[in-house]
Amino acid sequence: MDFNSLIEHWGYAALIFGCMAEGETVAILGGVAAHQGLLHFFLVALSVALGGMIGDQVLYLIGRKFGARILNRFTRYQKKIGQAQRLINGHPRLFVIGTRFMYGFRIVGPILIGASHLPPKVFLPLNILGALLWGLIFTSVGYLGGELIAPWLHDLDQHIKHWIWLVVAVALVIALRLWLRQRRKRRDAATDNDTDNTPDNQ
Numbered sequence: 258m259d260f261n262s263l264i265e266h267w268g269y270a271a272l273i274f275g276c277m278a279e280g281e282t283v284a285i286l287g288g289v290a291a292h293q294g295l296l297h298f299f300l301v302a303l304s305v306a307l308g309g310m311i312g313d314q315v316l317y318l319i320g321r322k323f324g325a326r327i328l329n330r331f332t333r334y335q336k337k338i339g340q341a342q343r344l345i346n347g348h349p350r351l352f353v354i355g356t357r358f359m360y361g362f363r364i365v366g367p368i369l370i371g372a373s374h375l376p377p378k379v380f381l382p383l384n385i386l387g388a389l390l391w392g393l394i395f396t397s398v399g400y401l402g403g404e405l406i407a408p409w410l411h412d413l414d415q416h417i418k419h420w421i422w423l424v425v426a427v428a429l430v431i432a433l434r435l436w437l438r439q440r441r442k443r444r445d446a447a448t449d450n451d452t453d454n455t456p457d458n459q
Contacts, residue, residue: 269304273308276304276392283305284396285399285402288301289399302389303392304392306393313367317377319368320367320371321372324373328368345375349375349383352366352370354390357391367384
């Protein structure tokens with residue numbers, strides 16, 4: 258796996274599709290690629306923002322159409338869902354922009370917003386603004402961390418190989434210990450049986 262080759266072949270399209278599905282990790286790796294000179298920083302930030310915006314817009318539309326049906330299945334969380342919807346209705350700007358930065362709300366947040374029937378004309382500009390902020394922040398994190406992360410990415414294949422060999426070695430050691438333990442138990446059991454079967458000469 259060569260991240261540089263992946264970026265060279267797919268570039269900004271990979272960032273858009275990656276941020277539609279995953280998010281922060283892809284954005285940070287895009288920032289690292291910009292630091293390495295493989296991509297332009299602001300185009301990376303825009304691609305990341307576009308992917309995040311599209312992903313949240315799709316989830317919002319799903320929430321508008323199927324939100325009630327989806328949320329009704331989470332019977333244990335109805336109180337929290339109600340609190341989130343009251344927050345959405347009371348502070349839509351804060352919630353729409355902030356939801357992508359809230360741990361655990363990356364997917365469910367836009368669905369909750371859609372289910373709360375926040376109008377599309379309100380959600381769309383806030384979604385764009387939130388995505389731009391999010392894309393710029395996480396691309397910057399990757400760019401600034403490029404000095405630390407980039408050398409590791411260049412040697413990713415070697416790192417993976419080393420971890421595989423380490424896992425194999427640990428597995429072999431564990432398997433050997435289990436086999437020796439089972440062998441000892443069988444030997445002890447056989448010794449006990451021989452002792453029990455020995456006639457009492459007294």
